[in-house]
Amino acid sequence: MPSSKILSTLLLIIAGALFSLKVLSGFLPHFVRTPPVKWRKRVNRAILAAEKATKKIPVLDFGWKTGSVRRQMILASFKPSDYSNRVYGSKIAVGPEDRQNRETFINRMIPAKRTYNRVIYGFFHPYCDAGGGGEKVLWKAVETTLQKDSNCVTVIYTGDFETSGEEILSKVSKRFGYELESSRVVFVFLRMRRYVDPKTWPRLTLLGQAMGSIVLAIEALYKLSPDVWCDTMGYPFTYPIAKWVARIPVITYTHYPIISSDMLDKLSQMPNFKSNIGLRLKFLYWRIFMILYSGTGSYVDIASTNSTWTQNHIKKIWPICDSRIIYPPCSTENLIFKEESSGWERENQAVIIAQFRPEKRHSLIVTSYASALEKQKLEKNVKLPKLVFIGSTRTEEDRQYVEKLKKLCFDEYTLPKELVEFKTDCEYTIMKDYLRNSTYGINAMWNEHFGISVVEYAASGLIPLVHASAGPLLDIVVPWDTKLNGQVSECNDSTRTGFFFKDPSDPDFAKYTSKNYKTLRDIFLQVSEMSDEEKLAISQRTKKCVLSKFSDTTFSEKWNRVLEDLPEIELAHQ
Incomplete structure (x- = not known):
């Protein structure tokens, strides 16, 4: 069957289903919310019958009205969690606490007799x-x-x-x-x-x-x-x-x-x-x-x-x-490890925390780093950070992807092995150690909708080096005024919380050529020349930003x- 015919058939099916539900919408609320007549008496009799038997659990089946009865029993229950349906499926077992308080439970099934709104x-x-x-x-x-x-x-x-x-x-x-x-x-x-x-x-x-x-x-x-x-x-x-x-x-x-x-x-x-x-x-x-x-x-x-x-x-x-x-x-409250008020003591390394998938663009990071390394040979007082790739591998395809990245690093670009490290499927405690001791955190994904790893970088005191798009650009690595403790519009040396880059491989690169974003290669070289005082200032500013915006308390x-x-x-x- 041609694709166009399949598409039209499926659209007719979904449209028909929605139309049928719309027509039935006047009756359906009664169907799913109103229990059958004398349902309370059935529940009461089942509990009483179970009391006379040893170790018997009263289990009831109300057929197509079971859902509406389950709702009413949850509203009246002393322990609503007893009415999960995993064990008994479409049938309802009366909870132990409700059986022990049978008379009160049965009375609470009547809305007018409830002393609370649930x-x-x-x-x-x-x-x-x-x-x-x-x-x-x-x-x-x-x-x-x-x-x-x-x-x-x-x-x-x-x-x-x-x-x-x-x-x-x-x-x-x-x-x-x-x-x-x-x-x-x-x-x-x-x-x-x-x-x-x-x-x-x-x-x-x-x-x-x-x-x-x-x-x-x-x-x-x-x-x-x-x-x-x-x-x-x-x-x-x-x-x-x-x-x-x-x-x-x-x-x-x-x-x-x-x-x-x-x-x-x-x-x-x-x-x-x-x-x-x-x-x-x-x-x-x-x-x-x-x-x-x-x-x-x-x-x-x-x-x-x-x-x-x-x-x-x-x-x-x-x-x-x-x-x-x-x-x-993002639980940023739990990621504030330490205050480097006495000086910058972190190792000169950059972590990349992301699942090993092509859309995370690990290869772009490797290529940019290799190019920066070549440039570094011509510069003075420039020392690039070590790269540490940390991520999970869900499938054999992911594991093969990691092997391709290793070949790209060590075979094609012949990068020194002491400058690149891969940590796959490592424990969270190990990842936290890298967050605690590293200087930079990199995210190269294009249009990352949010970017929780970037928040983790910032909360841990790392300096973010991120792609200039979506969540990292608009929400996370934003100019921040520490005196006002708020986001500001202008990014300068006193409000900077990280560094952005673009790349010609971006699908929308042509739209942003006027923004004059640097490439990741140039960002590598730029941050390598930063003083410890500059690193400390950005780190502290970034931590305050994410703690204010992305804490569990703010979400609540x-x-x-x-x-x-x-x-x-x-x-x-x-």
């Missing part, structure tokens, strides 16, 4: 156990939400069936240091996560994942309808579903737009675009998808983004949406404002 915040994050930066945002938002309201409950919609809720929260504590009140964290495990896995959609991946997220959102709401829908992973086609099916407020945290004008421009500017029918069909596909993506923004109440770059794109895509920047929680303050600015949540229908 809001259920649903966090849609199908890969909540991944342990990356996106998950750090999720768990800090969950922790902040729980701390703001002692009565609220957070629900995590995830597909991580291979582990339990207790194990996930234990990893959160070890990885991020966040201690959550586990009794108010409910895990709803979703069976259909494969539909948002890119491997499921080898062709038309964007559209396939969009359709898959709709299916997954319907499953989530069917199993448990929250009072607020929080998407912290980036599934925009779930927003109209949450509005139509449950009629609840929608909060989003966007790490990067799933499609942007940059992607369309880059495709249309390819040399053979006009003569290549495949590229033109792809452009049409992306264009139609962008229109669909734009429509999802009308269902968002508050859209938060991780950086200025992402914010600028979201404003174009969702112009009518309330959007605001909330920088990721801004997330709390989002919760406060939400439309009034209807509690009467609970």
